[in-house]
């Protein structure tokens with residue numbers, strides 16, 4: 001079965017370093033994929049490779065049936081790949097509204113629609129990017145990506161460093177985009193349990209390859225896979241060290 005995004009035997013990295021190691025993936029239209037893995041396993045590099053920002057070594061990436069392996073990043077954006085990088089791509093010296101209008105290209109997403117998705121942005125429309133909280137900046141980064149009318153949205157650790165209430169708000173908006181608007185999404189996250197309820201499928205990376213792939217629901221119930229491949233919740237700290245363990 002063909003997918004919206006099809007990756008075959010991809011090898012990619014930075015200069016002489018190979019990070020993505022023979023990775024293959026199919027993502028069907030309308031699905032949400034959780035991209036999981038411990039620190040440094042290649043999640044960002046995979047996202048950046050889908051965006052065309054790394055060194056391609058071999059393998060192929062197809063999007064909507066078109067081979068995009070050698071397409072420059074701006075052309076990938078133009079054909080419908082939206083990207084929200086870890087470092088929140090917003091203009092800090094422009095207002096919220098200006099941040100949205102300067103990138104607006106399509107007709108499906110308007111400023112009003114972005115404010116309906118993120119009411120906080122509507123309230124802060126005249127504030128500058130640098131006057132926003134981390135959560136509001138993240139919402140603005142997502143809204144900016146939407147203004148280009150993507151068919152696939154890549155979100156690289158969008159929840160990192162945000163307060164729990166903002167995490168919930170952002171996840172609800174991402175779920176709405178996927179489940180109500182049918183937007184295909186890839187969501188990178190360290191804390192698997194947070195995002196698995198909001199995604200259909202999950203893959204876990206280790207050393208740039210997929211070491212586990214499952215339906216999100218199944219992975220959530222699979223303690224063995226979770227503890228083998230992910231940094232799961234720490235064990236409770238021991239209240240007292242046993243005398244035998246002292247030096």
Ligand SMILES: Nc1ncnc2c1ncn2[C@@H]1O[C@H](COP(=O)(O)OP(=O)(O)OP(=O)(O)O)[C@@H](O)[C@H]1O
Pocket residue numbers: 014017019037038039040041042043044045046190
């Ligand atoms: N610009 C770069 N040049 C060379 N190596 C890099 C570069 N960026 C990342 N790497 C290396 O690639 C590997 C994967 O890094 P990557 O950032 O993709 O992992 P990650 O799973 O996203 O980690 P994290 O969760 O910490 O963001 C690491 O070994 C990292 O040191």
